[in-house]
Amino acid sequence: MLEVLTISQNDIVHQIKLSCELPSILESIMTRQIITRAASEIGIKVELEELQQAVDNFRLMNHLGSTDATWLWLQKHSLSLDDLEEIATVSVLFSKLSQYLFAAQVEHFFVEHQLDCVQIVMYEVILDDEDLAMELFYAIKEGEISFSEVAHQYIQDPELRRKGGYLGKLKRIELKPEISTAVFSATPPAILKPILTAQGAHLILVEEFIQPKLDNVLRYNILSNLFSEWLKQQIEQFQVKID
Incomplete structure (x- = not known):
C-alpha cells in the first residue's frame, strides 16, 4: 500500500518561489486579469459556440482525443471542467480583444515594416x-x-x-x-x-x-505581436500586491 504524502497549498506556493517561477506566474495572472477586465469594459462576451470551439481546439492541441483522456488530463493537473472552460474563455477573449484593439492596424503595420519581413x-x-x-x-x-x-x-x-x-x-x-x-x-x-x-x-x-505577403499566418503573427506589446505596457502600469 502506498504511503500518503500530504502537500498543502502553502507547500505549492513555497515551491514556486524556490523554483524562481513566481515572476512568470504573476505575469500570467496579471495577463488573465487584464484581458478579462478589458473585455468586460468593452462589452466583449464569449458565446457558447465560441467556448465549445475553444475547448475542442484545446483538446486537439493537447492530444485529448477522447472523454477519458480529457478527464485523466484534468485529474493530472488538478483541474475541474469549470477550470477547462475558464482556460477556453480566456483564449476566446484573447482573440476577440486583440481583434477589437488591433485588427485595423495590421495592414498599416505590415506596410511600415515590410522590409523587416523580407x-x-x-x-x-x-x-x-x-x-x-x-x-x-x-x-x-x-x-x-x-x-x-x-x-x-x-x-x-x-x-x-x-x-x-x-x-x-x-x-x-x-x-x-x-x-x-x-x-x-x-x-x-x-x-x-x-x-x-x-x-x-x-x-x-x-x-x-x-517578398512577404500578408496572408492569414502573417496577419495573425502581427496581430499577436501588437497585442502582446499592449499587454506588456498594461502590466508595467501595475504594482503587484500578493494577498
Missing part, C-alpha cells in the same frame, strides 16, 4: 583561412568549382554539409549586422565576397529574396 534564401560556408575563402570565392565566380562542392568539402557539421550550407529562409533580424547589410544589398543569385566576423570568413551564396 526573407533571404542563402547558403554559407565559414572558413578559418581568409586567403582560402578569397581563393574559393574567385574560383566559384570563374566557374572552376561550385558552391555546393565547396560546402561539401569544407563544412564540418554533417547535417549542414548534407544541405550544402543551406541556412533556410532568414529575416534581416536573424543575421549579424555586418552580414545582413551585405546580404540584403546583393542582387540574387549572387556569391558574396568573404565577410569577416569573429567566427571566421563567411562565404555566402544568396539565392533569392522572398
Whole structure:
C-alpha cells in the first residue's frame, strides 16, 4: 500500500518561489486579469459556440482525443471542467480583444515594416583561412568549382554539409549586422565576397529574396505581436500586491 504524502497549498506556493517561477506566474495572472477586465469594459462576451470551439481546439492541441483522456488530463493537473472552460474563455477573449484593439492596424503595420519581413534564401560556408575563402570565392565566380562542392568539402557539421550550407529562409533580424547589410544589398543569385566576423570568413551564396505577403499566418503573427506589446505596457502600469 502506498504511503500518503500530504502537500498543502502553502507547500505549492513555497515551491514556486524556490523554483524562481513566481515572476512568470504573476505575469500570467496579471495577463488573465487584464484581458478579462478589458473585455468586460468593452462589452466583449464569449458565446457558447465560441467556448465549445475553444475547448475542442484545446483538446486537439493537447492530444485529448477522447472523454477519458480529457478527464485523466484534468485529474493530472488538478483541474475541474469549470477550470477547462475558464482556460477556453480566456483564449476566446484573447482573440476577440486583440481583434477589437488591433485588427485595423495590421495592414498599416505590415506596410511600415515590410522590409523587416523580407526573407533571404542563402547558403554559407565559414572558413578559418581568409586567403582560402578569397581563393574559393574567385574560383566559384570563374566557374572552376561550385558552391555546393565547396560546402561539401569544407563544412564540418554533417547535417549542414548534407544541405550544402543551406541556412533556410532568414529575416534581416536573424543575421549579424555586418552580414545582413551585405546580404540584403546583393542582387540574387549572387556569391558574396568573404565577410569577416569573429567566427571566421563567411562565404555566402544568396539565392533569392522572398517578398512577404500578408496572408492569414502573417496577419495573425502581427496581430499577436501588437497585442502582446499592449499587454506588456498594461502590466508595467501595475504594482503587484500578493494577498
